[in-house]
Amino acid sequence: MTSDATPRIAHVCIDSPLPHLDRDFEYAVPDDLVDRIRVGSRVKVPFGHRRQLDGWVTSLTASASYEGQLQPIRKVVGSVPPLDPAIWSLTRAVADRQAGTAADVLRLALPARHARAERTWMTKHPEAAARLTGEPLPGSDVDSDDETEHGAVGERVVEDAPGTAPSTADPVASWEHPRVHQQPHVGCDLISNNRVVSAWVTDVVGLVREALARGESTIVAVPDQRDVVQAHGALVERFPDETVARLDGAVDDDTRYRSFLDVLGGVARIVVATRAAAYAPAQHLGQLIVVDDGDPSYLEPHAPYAHLRDVALIRQQQSGCRLVFLSSSRSVAVQRLVDIGYVEPGVPVVHPRVIPAAAIWGDDPMLQLARIPQIAYTIARRALASGPVLVQVARAGYQREVTTDEGTRQLAGAGRTADELGRAFSEVPVIVATAEQPREQVSASPALVVATAGSEPRCPNGYGAVLLLDALSIVSREGLTASEDAMRHWFAAAALARSDATVVLTGVQGRLADALVQWDAAQFAHDELAQRVALGFPPAVRFFSISTAQGGTQEALDDAQLPESVEVVQTQLLPSEPGEGEPTLEEVTLLRVPYSVGAATARALKAAVVRATTGPVRRQRRLRVHADDVRMLQTS
Known part of the structure; x- marks a missing residue:
């Protein structure tokens, strides 16, 4: 049933990477589709000579700006409109910032449709489906054209002003600081089925609990699949009555689309995802948590090349939600935001004791040549009496030959390090963890765990000691972010230790060592930013x-x-x-x-x-x- 006031003009974003087509096109809504088309609907439209393209309805109006005859929309694809108005506003802002096209952003934001999964979901969640499609529930006396105090049943309201963002949540006026950087607690925690998670996961659980108590949803962005698995597992366990959605590439397309519909329909109030997390159409969004924003996996390798951090900042600005950058170290990009007062630094946390080996060596050149100093052996032996010890190395393999300004030298890998430590500590097993030999967790039994940066396993309650070897090799890698990446790797490994543990750092001193000793990377990030300001390098520009x-x-x-x-x-x-x-x-x-x-x-x-x-x-x-x-x- 329609009336004269029914919008009959659809503004459509064409699915095309061509920049000259990156604008809305007007189409007539034919009589047989008036009751099916909604803002956000996926449609097929005629374009040019005998061409038919996919597109999304971004708005509906009663009149057109084009004075000629409009082509009609050919088909509505699916019953559920997948493009949430808030996500369309985010998409447009990201595309404009990156000099890209909205269609390229939408390919990242919207999963492929699966018709069978959509039908199954609508049957399982009839109320959520009715809200999205505008159709009355089976057996309901409410007509789809009846007006309610919130507008038409099932209609998602779009702001009239161009470029403004419809909010999925009221701004959180009670929060003094809507954008914060917070260090997570250190150590590891044991959950059900003998699974171990990093302490930052427990911090995320606490933040999610607060949001749920306010009736709000949370998006959690993590760097990779290892983090998705542990965060999702802990959230499912701690909130058994909630649907926790996974929107990452490791799940099959059918499952991902059902999870997307759970988020879009408000069934799931907790979302865990990787670099596309900020595009999740969470309803009543209360907070967006970005874990370890300095991880390079957050940078989108495809056009328009937007970093998750920038997308999250736009999402926060548009929706009014809280944005939490959660990381033990602090990225230089976040430091810039702290320096200008846009992001608030969080409170300090209890941390392990950090000893730079250089402080023990002094000026003795022979001691400085030792890859594993005596103090590292002493601390490791003491810690092994009660549990495992983590040893971080720069690379996998046994050893490799490199040429430097000082000549040719051999660099030990994880394999050679394991052999050396195995001879020194023959009474305990040696476990090797690398990208090629992944190991998610180890038991609480005494063991030496040799791992490359980024592959460190977790252990119950945290390690009793952490040895950071090859620090100079890690920080000496070429590139703009070499020092920043090294700091992030060291903090991440050291954060797996108990708060009463000892961390030994070898190979570096000065401001790098000071940041780890004080468990505060702010001064390092501030100094790094000052250097980039002087050089005119990002993120200063x-x-x-x-x-x-x-x-x-x-x-x-x-x-x-x-x-x-x-x-x-x-x-x-x-x-x-x-x-x-x-x-x-x-x-x-x-x-x-x-x-x-x-x-x-x-x-x-x-x-x-x-x-x-x-x-x-x-x-x-x-x-x-x-x-x-x-x-x-x-x-x-």
Whole structure:
């Protein structure tokens, strides 16, 4: 049943990566689809000559801005509109910030539809399905056209003002600091079935409990599948009456789509996911927790290359939820936000004692050559009397030969370290954990656990001692974030120790060692940020790159008419990206962009791409934009 006031014009975002199609197109809603189309519906529409494209309905209006005859929508795909209005607003903001297209963002935000899973879900959750589809429940006397105090039944209201974000939750006025960085507690905790989780998982459980008590949902973003498994397992155990959704690539597509519908329909109030977490359509969103935001896996490798941290900041700003950066170390990007007063630092936590081996060696050059100092053996032997000891090494394998300015030397790997320690501590087993030999947890029995950075197993209640070997090797790796990454690896390993344990750091001293001793990476991050400010490197500024055919850089810059404060850093000839036909060399130019002109630069570059890739074929030229591009500053 329809009326004259029923919106008959649909604004549709076309599923196309072409930048000149990155805008809403108007389509007529035919009579037979009026009762099925909702804001957020997935549709098929005619486009050009005999073409039919997928798209999403972003809004419905009663009149069109186009004065001619509109093409009608051909088909509605599925019963459930998958695009939540809040996620559409987030999508648009992310695409604009990154000089990308909304269609590229939506490919990351929305899972593939599975018709059978959708039908099963609607049968299992009829009330949630009715809210999303606008159809009355079976046996209900409510007509879908009846008005309620909240508007039409099943309708999801969209703000009228363009560019404003419909909120999935009221701003949390009771929170003094809506954006915080907090260090988690140290150690490990034992849950059911002898499973062990890191202490940060217990902290997440506490934050989720507070949100549930307020009737709000929580999104938890973690770096990888190891973290998804332990966080999801603990949350399922601690909240047996709640649905905990997993939105990560390790689950099959059918399961992921059902979980997505659980979140969209408000069935699941707890979401655990990896770098796409911030796009989860959580209803009544109260908080977004980002665990270890400095992990490189949060950087999206596909266009428009948005980092989860930036997406989470936009989501928080639009929704008014609380944003918690939870990590033992502090990323330089978060430090910038702390320095400008946008993110509040959290309270200190109890931590293990950290001893830099250099403080024991003094100036003795022979002692400084020892890879495993005597104090490490002493502390390890003492701790082994009551439980396992963790030994972090730089690399897997047995040993490898490297050439430095000082000559050729042998670097021991996990295998050689295990052999050396096994001879020194023959009375206990030696366990090796690497990316190729994963080990999620060990028992509380005495053992030496040799692990590469990022592969450290967990143990009940935490390790009695942690030895951080090869620290100089880790921090000496080339690249803009080498020191920052090293600090993150050391803190992550040391955080697996009990609060009364001892951590031995070998190979480095000065500000790096001081940060670990004080269990406070803030000063290190502040100093690192100051250096990047002086050099004009991210995150003090943003870097954009433009890729053109050889000799095309200056023409592209002249056409873009960028703000005056944008600087050209360098131009290099690099191989073209995969999937662009025959491999060729292209010019890649790096641009230094102050934050104050970031939005204007993104708009100008995107407009330049549209001009370069449209019009007569003979005038078209290659031009691609990569926002926040630091590839030329990284060295493997």
